[in-house]
Amino acid sequence: MSIQYVLEIIGTFSFAISGALAVRDQKHQDWFSATFTAFISSIGGGTLRDILLDSYPLVWVRDIAIIYAIVAGVITTFVFYRYLIRLRKTLFFFDTWGIALFTIVGTEKALHLGVRPEIAAIMGVFSAVMGGVIRDVMTNEIPIIYRKEVYATACLAGACCYLLLDKVGVERNTAFIAASLVIIVLRILAVRYQWSVPRFFR
Numbered sequence: 001m002s003i004q005y006v007l008e009i010i011g012t013f014s015f016a017i018s019g020a021l022a023v024r025d026q027k028h029q030d031w032f033s034a035t036f037t038a039f040i041s042s043i044g045g046g047t048l049r050d051i052l053l054d055s056y057p058l059v060w061v062r063d064i065a066i067i068y069a070i071v072a073g074v075i076t077t078f079v080f081y082r083y084l085i086r087l088r089k090t091l092f093f094f095d096t097w098g099i100a101l102f103t104i105v106g107t108e109k110a111l112h113l114g115v116r117p118e119i120a121a122i123m124g125v126f127s128a129v130m131g132g133v134i135r136d137v138m139t140n141e142i143p144i145i146y147r148k149e150v151y152a153t154a155c156l157a158g159a160c161c162y163l164l165l166d167k168v169g170v171e172r173n174t175a176f177i178a179a180s181l182v183i184i185v186l187r188i189l190a191v192r193y194q195w196s197v198p199r200f201f202r
């Protein structure tokens with residue numbers, strides 16, 4: 001079992017928790033709503049990536065462990081909800097962890113399918129953010145990529161970092177972890193110091 005696979009399962013679990021927590025302020029907070037939102041948050045980006053890359057069967061269809069990770073995330077949220085909800089940055093933590101892992105997983109998979117590095121970076125970003133975009137739309141929130149804070153840009157930076165490390169021959173697991181940390185650190189610093197992408201219209 002590779003470190004990439006372990007981290008992918010952890011990322012899926014993390015996104016499932018962030019998805020389940022996202023329905024806490026909604027009118028419908030039943031098990032189906034929480035579970036469906038958790039599934040969309042976890043597999044939405046990867047599913048879009050695989051469709052665009054013509055990679056079948058879809059990763060969550062091929063590997064039942066991904067489904068189990070999502071279910072575990074939903075159950076964990078239900079059991080520890082009162083504890084999790086008290087932590088102000090819980091959703092931020094799980095979301096940041098998830099996008100970091102899925103960006104690099106998506107980038108690496110795209111590379112293995114033979115696309116150009118530029119496309120691989122885009123697919124990495126899609127893998128990371130599109131599930132959250134769909135989640136935000138479903139819960140009547142402004143998608144996070146349209147807010148001021150650095151989000152997709154951090155994912156793109158991490159993807160480019162991975163591509164660079166891979167190009168110069170850095171060991172795969174080392175490159176995977178280092179690029180993931182780039183995304184996590186950028187997100188934390190962006191929130192801490194209120195960094196934002198420059199405005200398009202002034």
